[in-house]
Amino acid sequence: MQNRPKQNDEIRTTCPYCGVGCGVLARKKTDNSIVVRGDPEHPANFGRLCSKGSALGETTGYEGRLLTPSIYGERTDWDTALDLVASKFSEAIAEYGPESVAIYAAGQILTEDYYVANKWMKGFVGASNIDTNSRLCMASSVAGHRRAFGTDTVPGIYEDLEKADLITLVGSNLAWCHPVLYQRIAAAKQARPEMKVVLIDPRRTMTADICDLYLPIEPNGDVALFNGLLDHLSLHDGLNADYIEQHTSGFSDALTSAIDGSSPSKVAELTGLTQSELATFYDLFLTTEKAVTIYSQGVNQSCVGTDKVNSIINCHLATGRIGREGMGPFSVTGQPNAMGGREVGGLANLLASHMELEREDHRALVSEFWSAPNLTKKPGLKAVDLFKAVREGNIKALWIMSTNPVVSMPEADKVAEAIQACPFVVVSEVQAKTDTSQYGHVLLPAADWGEKDGTVTNSERRISRQRPFREPMGESKPDWWHICEVARRMGFADAFQYETTAEIFAEYAALSAYGNAGDRDFDIGALAGIEKPAYDALEPFQWPRKVGAEPSQTRFFANGGFYTADRKGRFVAVHSEAPSDRTDARPMLLNTGRLRDQWHTMTRTGKSPRLAQHIAEPFVEINPKDALVLGIREAELVSVRSDHGDVLLRALITHRVKKGQVFAPFHWNEQYASNARVDTLVRAVTDPFSGQPASKSTAVSVHFARMQ
Ligand code: SF4
Numbered sequence: 001m002q003n004r005p006k007q008n009d010e011i012r013t014t015c016p017y018c019g020v021g022c023g024v025l026a027r028k029k030t031d032n033s034i035v036v037r038g039d040p041e042h043p044a045n046f047g048r049l050c051s052k053g054s055a056l057g058e059t060t061g062y063e064g065r066l067l068t069p070s071i072y073g074e075r076t077d078w079d080t081a082l083d084l085v086a087s088k089f090s091e092a093i094a095e096y097g098p099e100s101v102a103i104y105a106a107g108q109i110l111t112e113d114y115y116v117a118n119k120w121m122k123g124f125v126g127a128s129n130i131d132t133n134s135r136l137c138m139a140s141s142v143a144g145h146r147r148a149f150g151t152d153t154v155p156g157i158y159e160d161l162e163k164a165d166l167i168t169l170v171g172s173n174l175a176w177c178h179p180v181l182y183q184r185i186a187a188a189k190q191a192r193p194e195m196k197v198v199l200i201d202p203r204r205t206m207t208a209d210i211c212d213l214y215l216p217i218e219p220n221g222d223v224a225l226f227n228g229l230l231d232h233l234s235l236h237d238g239l240n241a242d243y244i245e246q247h248t249s250g251f252s253d254a255l256t257s258a259i260d261g262s263s264p265s266k267v268a269e270l271t272g273l274t275q276s277e278l279a280t281f282y283d284l285f286l287t288t289e290k291a292v293t294i295y296s297q298g299v300n301q302s303c304v305g306t307d308k309v310n311s312i313i314n315c316h317l318a319t320g321r322i323g324r325e326g327m328g329p330f331s332v333t334g335q336p337n338a339m340g341g342r343e344v345g346g347l348a349n350l351l352a353s354h355m356e357l358e359r360e361d362h363r364a365l366v367s368e369f370w371s372a373p374n375l376t377k378k379p380g381l382k383a384v385d386l387f388k389a390v391r392e393g394n395i396k397a398l399w400i401m402s403t404n405p406v407v408s409m410p411e412a413d414k415v416a417e418a419i420q421a422c423p424f425v426v427v428s429e430v431q432a433k434t435d436t437s438q439y440g441h442v443l444l445p446a447a448d449w450g451e452k453d454g455t456v457t458n459s460e461r462r463i464s465r466q467r468p469f470r471e472p473m474g475e476s477k478p479d480w481w482h483i484c485e486v487a488r489r490m491g492f493a494d495a496f497q498y499e500t501t502a503e504i505f506a507e508y509a510a511l512s513a514y515g516n517a518g519d520r521d522f523d524i525g526a527l528a529g530i531e532k533p534a535y536d537a538l539e540p541f542q543w544p545r546k547v548g549a550e551p552s553q554t555r556f557f558a559n560g561g562f563y564t565a566d567r568k569g570r571f572v573a574v575h576s577e578a579p580s581d582r583t584d585a586r587p588m589l590l591n592t593g594r595l596r597d598q599w600h601t602m603t604r605t606g607k608s609p610r611l612a613q614h615i616a617e618p619f620v621e622i623n624p625k626d627a628l629v630l631g632i633r634e635a636e637l638v639s640v641r642s643d644h645g646d647v648l649l650r651a652l653i654t655h656r657v658k659k660g661q662v663f664a665p666f667h668w669n670e671q672y673a674s675n676a677r678v679d680t681l682v683r684a685v686t687d688p689f690s691g692q693p694a695s696k697s698t699a700v701s702v703h704f705a706r707m708q
Contacts, residue, residue: 003040003047011469012039014456015053016108016449017599019333020044020180021458022053023540026450026469034060034450034469042540044158044458050179051597051611056449058608066432066445067474078475078485081442085399086489088424092396093125098374100396102129102386105346105479106403107137107335110454110466112504113479114337114346116496117401120483121380122345123372124492128357128380129395131348133403133600134338135383135692140300141331142342143690144309147572148317150563151354152342155556156292156328157460157542162188163326166288168198168281170222170312171298171696173205176596178296178332178459186210196288198281200225201298203591203621203663204656213280216658218272219589219697220302220578225278226311227258227576228267232282233318234259243320247560247569254314254571261576270576272658285315290326297334297593301696303579306689310572317569323558332459340457343524343543344508348380349691353512365515370495382691384410384684391418399426401479402446406435407601407669410682410693411644428482431603435669435677445476452478454501455538461554463524464540480504502535581683582660586642586699588626591663592678593696598667606672618676620649621663622702627653630702637705640664642698645680648705662702666695 006012010025023042027035034057040047069081092100103121105114114132121130145152161167161184174182189195189210199211200222208214217225233239234255244251261267264275271278285291293316299308313322313329321327333339345352355362357379367375381389387409389395398419409415419425419439427440430448437443451472457463472478484496498504506529513525526545530538541551562569582589597614599605606612620640622632632638638651640662649664657663668676683698 005040011467012465013450013467013469014336014464015049015056016336016466017052018178019335019338019459020178021336021456021462021464022049022180023464024049024053024056026056028470033057042464044460044462044540045180048180048183051614052599052605055605055608055611058610059604060448060450061607062473063607064431064433065448065473065476066429066437066443067476068445069475070443072441081444082485082489085426085442086486089397089486090490092424096396098125098127099129099380100394101125101127101398102381102390102395103399103401104383104386104403104405105130105132105401107132107134107338107341109402109479110337110452110456110501111340111344111508112454112501113483114341115344115352115504115508116480116483116498118345118352119370119495120487120492122351122376123366123370124374124487124490124495126374126376128348128376128378129386130346130380131383131386132341132346133383133405133408134335134341134347136301136408136695137297137334138300138331138338139347139690139692140302140305140687141309142347143306143687144313145331147306147310147689148313148570149557150565153556153563154331154459154461155323156330157553157555158184159553160292160326160328160330161185161294164290164292165194165326166196166198166284166291168200168285168291168293169207170200170293170295172294172296172332173201173207173593174294174332175206175209177334177594179596181332182207196284198284202658202661213284215273215277215281218270219591219661220304221271222299222308223304223311223574223578224261224267224270224576226315227574228262228278229282229285229315230255230258230318231262233286233315236286238286239318240320244318247562248317248571249566249568250571250573251318253573257573257575266576289321291321292326292328292330294330294332296332298696300692301694303685303687303694305687305692305694307572307574311574314571314574317571323555328555336458337456339459339461340455340463343457348382348386353508353515355515362515366511369511369514372495382686384686384691384693387415387418390422393421395422397424398422399428400436400440401428402430404434404436404601404603404669406439407677408666408679410679410684410695412677412679413645428479430476433671434603435601444482445474446482447472447476447478451476455505461542462540463543465538500532502530502532505535506530581697581699583699586701587660588700588702589661590640590642590681590698590700591657591661591696592666592682593663595665595667598665600667601669602667602672603669618649618665618668618673618678619652620702621652621654621657623657623659623661624653624655625659626702627651630704632702632704639703639705640681640700641703642681642683642700644683647678647680648675662700
């Protein structure tokens with residue numbers, strides 16, 4: 001069944017959940033229900049789907065959909081709603097300036113949505129206050145890539161995971177968060193038992209099941225671990241001197257910094273690992289040429305996240321193990337289109353088509369290409385700062401698109417208060433009721449997966465089409481249309497005349513070609529001016545897409561050619577010590593994360609009874625020693641408290657977490673569980689380079705809850 005070719009009544013599309021970007025074949029039955037299966041020809045999954053992907057058909061019904069626009073809770077028509085949005089944004093800009101308005105969007109919207117939202121805000125409003133929940137997901141990887149490579153470029157491809165002889169997973173529960181990639185690695189390991197897999201994670205997750213070595217590292221011990229590895233490589237003839245000499249800069253500073261914090265006893269202290277465990281891992285890396293290091297939120301979601309990324313990349317640059325078959329550092333993105341958003345500049349510190357907001361020549365190019373009168377000149381507010389600005393009254397009009405920050409942002413209660421106090425809030429949503437939409441003055445119904453048309457880019461730079469297979473429900477419209485209609489009403493009609501997403505994509509590709517002018521090869525400029533039939537027929541492909549060439553799988557940087565000024569990859573000197581969050585009053589560290597069968601704040605996956613069967617209610621994992629001291633028994637309700645809030649969760653007593661640490665999934669919203677929004681606890685502290693919140697190490701205390 002899995003490999004049965006596509007049937008005529010099936011539409012080829014892409015899963016809207018994680019960054020693996022699996023191909024899906026979807027079919028609408030005569031009773032309007034949807035049946036899905038994995039696309040056997042899609043190079044990300046070759047027919048596989050995980051539990052979330054295979055339940056897509058159960059989550060796309062009428063139930064709970066937002067079907068019409070509304071203003072202050074009253075149903076209205078599109079013209080009235082859009083007129084009000086345009087006038088309120090225009091008034092705020094006129095009275096308080098362009099930086100008084102903001103968009104907060106999501107890694108779920110499509111590249112075409114992102115492109116027009118970014119164009120409107122940065123080119124025509126004249127500010128950069130557009131950020132997204134991708135900031136919570138992979139911003140530290142973006143910052144780390146840019147420091148090391150000069151651009152945000154992922155060197156490798158998925159096939160490398162099958163070709164590697166050593167896969168090291170750092171802060172990544174691939175088994176639950178990127179299940180199809182995990183399946184690909186598990187299958188490769190079964191075929192080649194000599195392949196070694198190492199898991200480095202404070203929590204022993206299901207991913208450990210296929211691992212040869214599990215290292216229960218202390219939270220934020222990663223820089224010390226990889227600095228120690230760099231030192232070990234230098235001491236044991238493990239460096240690739242030719243590669244370092246010809247293709248990199250900054251090695252000696254990075255090594256000096258590594259050595260400073262890398263005595264074996266110091267590394268053992270900072271990582272919480274024994275010297276024997278460290279030596280085993282270091283020797284594996286030293287002796288295995290084909291090594292891939294996968295990292296995810298355990299690396300990114302930290303106050304030292306960018307340094308963690310660079311500490312990993314340093315080891316790959318030092319060995320020349322980058323961009324070659326079965327080798328390289330590999331950041332896997334959490335969301336389906338976090339990568340596509342990055343490509344079109346959908347973050348507050350990016351421009352578009354990989355051009356730099358800080359560079360005057362790039363700003364001039366984009367301004368000219370868009371005929372944009374007010375092109376922004378400086379970065380805008382990143383997610384955490386954006387909501388702080390809302391709370392401080394500096395944002396007068398806020399547009400929240402396809403995301404639920406009242407559940408997912410750190411210090412979520414304060415975010416709720418901020419949104420509630422904002423003078424004008426627009427929420428574009430698929431669902432009628434979310435924790436955030438209750439605060440929207442204007443609600444705009446958004447088309448859902450299966451109704452929208454566009455592209456997404458997965459973690460290996462592969463662009464795939466999301467194709468519609470049914471009409472939008474009610475009066476819902478795609479997000480790009482919402483933005484264009486508001487832009488037209490604000491006097492920017494000429495620049496937002498799109499009729500189809502093909503036109504938007506063609507313009508984005510043309511901007512890539514225009515901006516890059518042939519001197520960089522990571523664009524999709526070859527598709528400039530693509531017509532709708534060709535766009536509709538696009539097969540999944542990776543960028544770079546060369547003019548006239550067949551799509552191919554491409555790795556970067558094996559032979560140098562980085563995108564820095566001197567074309568060399570940059571080592572970054574990073575320091576091993578990381579601040580500790582624990583206090584006497586809050587002696588435990590809260591780690592947050594995902595479950596196998598839920599997605600983000602459950603607005604979609606919560607609709608599937610089958611998915612709810614996996615884990616039905618919110619919980620907190622507690623080590624048995626802590627439970628004993630606290631007098632907590634299995635399945636009792638406990639109150640978990642931080643300096644920012646408290647939540648009520650079911651105790652799950654397990655050795656998966658170490659003493660002094662607790663883990664709780666962040667999915668539950670108020671619709672599915674009262675007082676269980678775990679991100680209310682998380683401290684809104686961020687990495688200084690990426691602005692990504694440190695969602696995995698908040699100091700908390702745990703208390704027996706009297707109410708059962
Ligand atoms: Fe969807 Fe990710 Fe599962 Fe693939 S692995 S089916 S993209 S959720």
